[in-house]
Amino acid sequence: MLEKLIAEEAITPNGFTHINNPEAEVIALSPKTLMATNRFLCEICGKGFQRDQNLQLHRRGHNLPWKLKQRTTKEVRKRVYVCPEKSCVHNHPSRALGDLTGIKKHFCRKHGEKKWKCAKCSKCYAVQSDWKAHSKTCGTREYKCDCGTIFSRRDSFITHRAFCDALAEETARVTAASHFNNVTPAAVGNVNYHFVGPPVLAGPTMAQHFSSIFKPISANRPENHLDSTRQGALSLWTSTDNNNDNNDHDNLQDMHQLDPVLYADPHQNHPPPSHYQSNWGVFGVKTTSDHEVNVSAPSLFSTQNESHQTHPTSSMSATALLQKAAQMGSTSSATTNHSSFLGSFGLKANSNITTATATLVQNENKFCGLYGANPMMNGVLGNDLENEFSSLEQLQMYPPSKRRHIQIDQEHHSGNNGGQTRDFLGVGIQPICHPRMRFDHV
């Protein structure tokens, strides 16, 4: 059956061979056949299977004589598959993929309809396994800005980043360190993103993680560094989903080739790695996972940090970072759950409040003048008002907190009527003009 399928639909052009395996048989399946779920048919009962292995397992159950148990085909040649989509690079036999499942996934991802949607963030995927993988990590990712603030939401991270003071400083440093050759400011800026994923990262996942970050800034690809920069911006911003298709295995190779020195200023010396281990501790972002990681990883992490600080003013920035971390620690303990944002502005949060209060005082004093302006109504109501006041109290109109407030003002009224600002009703108007921040009412 399988041979029949191939005979009907395969085009094996002469003269074209797969790049890695010249002997490989190039198979071009139609989209329909590619996506067919039961390509492998049992010749005995006609049952269909998704994979050849499953078919073979099934055939064993038919208790075939020994001879027929073997594969009936000729010697098995390595098969490679091309993408049915004509405009795709993988349509060409030299770019065929060796794995049937792989070409299926590729076809779906690139040319297929995105039927699977994440419930949390409504991101869509064409391949179910991609969607599953994403759902596991969605929402668990953390985005860390240079200023030290951590976000669980990408959109708030981005909006924060655009207006963050760390951005303003960083680009100033970038232009100062302009001896980066052949690297656009955008690329350099990308380096400084700390992509802090879930704490446990091991083996190949880690490799993919890093490769997607490191890919754009590779000095090994000078020819289209701009494109890779943008792509790098892409892969930095997107999560490390498996749907970063077949670039992944390329990246793994790249990563091993990469020299950790790559991101550092070529003219700068490397501070000892232990310095950076402690840095992580101060930030408190990465906990013990440094030890769980590949041997190569700590140095890769540290180069990331390194590049953040490698330029003439690096001695100051390390201190500044430590200070910020200390601030972040102190403010986060003092503020509420929602103040991780405020924490990024460190001590400024408190000073903002006092500045706001001070200006409020100024403004309210200004407005007292408005109320005091009208001479017409001064002292008109005098006695009547005091009578009103006692009856009002009795009526218990106010919530309990008000009563206390009224009591206090009553004292003021009887005691110091002469000294107070008079309003148009002839009564002191403290409640609006008074500069006291009455948080006890809240």
Added chain:
Amino acid sequence: MDHHQQYFSPPPHHHDSVSANTWPSVLLMEAAHAVAEKNHHRLKHLMWLLNELSSPYGDTNQKLSAYFLQSLFTCIMDSGDRCYQILSSAADKMLSFESTRNMELKFQEVSPWTTFGHVACNGAIMEAFNGKTKLHIIDVSTTYCTQWPTFMDAIATGTDQTPHLRLTTVIAAKFCGAGVQKVMREISHRMEKFARLMGVPFKLNVLHHSGDLSELNMKRLDIQDDEALAINLNGTFRSVCSHRRDHLLSMFHGLNPNILTIVEEEADLNMGSFNGFEFLKGFQECLRWFRVYFEALDESFPTTSSQRLMLERSAGRAVMNLVACSPEESVERRETAAKWSSRLHACGFSPVRCRDEVSDDVVALLRRYREGWSTNTAETVAGIFLRWKETPVVWASAWKPI
């Protein structure tokens, strides 16, 4: 004293949000009645009473009472226009990049009030710009360009080749203060840097226009024929003088945009002058609306928050503007979605349906905030609503010229 007793009978003890029965609403409506009936004696009583109970630093009731009392007083003193101008220029002097940024971003962190409109409109604009390589967005909004970083992210990552983006931000205000100009300069720098970081070819032009938005010279927008055009009006259409709104829409129609997005707050505040019956109706709606807003703020922010205070004082100025300023000078006259829609239809626009992906994005957005927020599409009018505890508060919709 008898009629006073009768007058001051205690309102029912309601602590829920049935707003009409709360003591500020009762007292303030009584005061408004007294104003309309020119009953000075009673008015004085009420205002004295409200004065005693008010505080801009207290609970929602006390705050509402404070701002409304101040506005009512200014109204009867007939000094609304001047007072509003003083308040606005004082606020402008206090403006700084840090305080503005902190206020906007904190607000967006704790409440979807503004992010709702951003997500909905960005989704619609992205769709309209699909496949285009040169984009021009005319941005007339009150959110200091905080809508655009996520948009830039979307075009940088969602398309194979990042298109060129030109952004023209229009700040139209009766009194174009130096403070806002300074803030916008800093914002420009940040946006340009960020665009470079994102790898988006970007140009930002900030236009300051003093006067009514409908009097803006369209030539200043520098429309280019080879660019796809989007016009984004976020919270600014209400600032246009009531009888000039249709004219402005016609002018926008003339620019032939690919899409026009509009975000407005759902309230019926386009009331008449303060002598008529319309004043009472408008005043009541004003009370209702700002109560919703203050309550939403109160439940979104932590107890003591300087950012919330800034937002409340800005709302207080809006109340002043609505209650005390002449209709020609008023810049806060919100209309309902139904009214905006009929204007848009009349001016040659037809609604663009909100895509499922966009409404999913909005639902995902709301999931990240506290309880109480929801979204829905209305059967009778285009666009989608943000609702706070079942009350529609913000409306977002997209239109294209036919």
